[in-house]
Amino acid sequence: MTARTSRGRRPGAPDTRAEVLAAARASFAEKGFRGTTIRAVAAAAGVDPALVHHYFGSKDDLFVAALEIPVDPRAVLAPVVAAGPDGAGERLLRAFLGVWDDPAVQPGLLAMVRSLLVDDAGGRLREAFVPVVVGPVLAGLVADRADVRIPLVASQVLGLIVARYVVALPPMAQMPADDVVARIGPVLQHYLTGDLA
Template identity: 45%
Template sequence: MTAAERTPGAPRRRGRRPGGADTRATLLEAARAEFAERGYEGATVRVIAERAGVDPAMVNHWFGGKETLFTAALDMPLDPKALIADLLPGDPDGLGERIVLRFLTIWDHTGGGRRLAALVRSVASHDVAARMMRQFVGMFVRRVVSSVAPDQVELRSALCASQLVGLGMVRYVLELEPLASADHPTVVAAIAPTMQRYLTGSLG
């Protein structure tokens, strides 16, 4: 429900609810609405907590902060800060390889297929999810790409996203062989050079 849709004069949930089994779900719902309306930068933990009718401390309790809340709201099984801290150090020419390997590790180990299929359905069905996914790429992918890209950071980010999304679709959702069950070294050898060119190579 957006502010505009709220009936004028209708009571707004302001009471603090105790942290409990449904607090996490309520927070996620409020976060999705708030991120969709205001974007990642505009949304605040305070307003999301207020919208959910819980204490802001609950956000840190359940999610550790705004970034993790955002990826949880997208149902992405990752911690952006940890991910960036893992990926960036090291040879810039090996970043493509590190990204592909990390992508495979994350999705292989978290029931990739069903979870990714749900995410894809959501992105293809709802503007809110598509907008959140654009924000995700705009923030996290862009942050990783800009650490090594010599120019055209936006285009390089979108290109990296295109190959990762396509790999996810083919391996986990379509389950197209031999990519669906290929081992990590095979997939990395084939796809890492593509990622590396999108990161640091010539785009033509």
């Protein structure tokens, strides 16, 4: 008598979620965001696609989880967007600095940024992080030309991350958060709502 092989979904073992995340990281690194599918990640992890959806929801959520970001930027940005476009540049920067200046969170964020910038020459940042994670949230703050405004905001914020946290460029690295907000907040506000002509 031969053992019967079961078909369908593999039961969710305690390490199944980690296996799905490992398969997702490998796929996002190799194929990029567009080339990765829930079905392919599930096949690589040996699970049913429904289990991937159960653990992570959408492909966007799977991507955020695979990055191992210590905070979900969509949740951080939601109150900024909810308060409307007026003053959003300063609010955005305060929210951003509040997360990045937290010593419990900063090491994980630095690891994520280094991975995004170096490991795949910015491909995941360009293909997915900005257009999939940050762009849709920030779109709630712009009335027009989101295709121009959001990359301008992203370029300013990425430059700030690199100067203040990755390279620790003086005096940017030592500048009090209030000074950073006073100097860069108006630039972000201009990118969000100002005249781009």
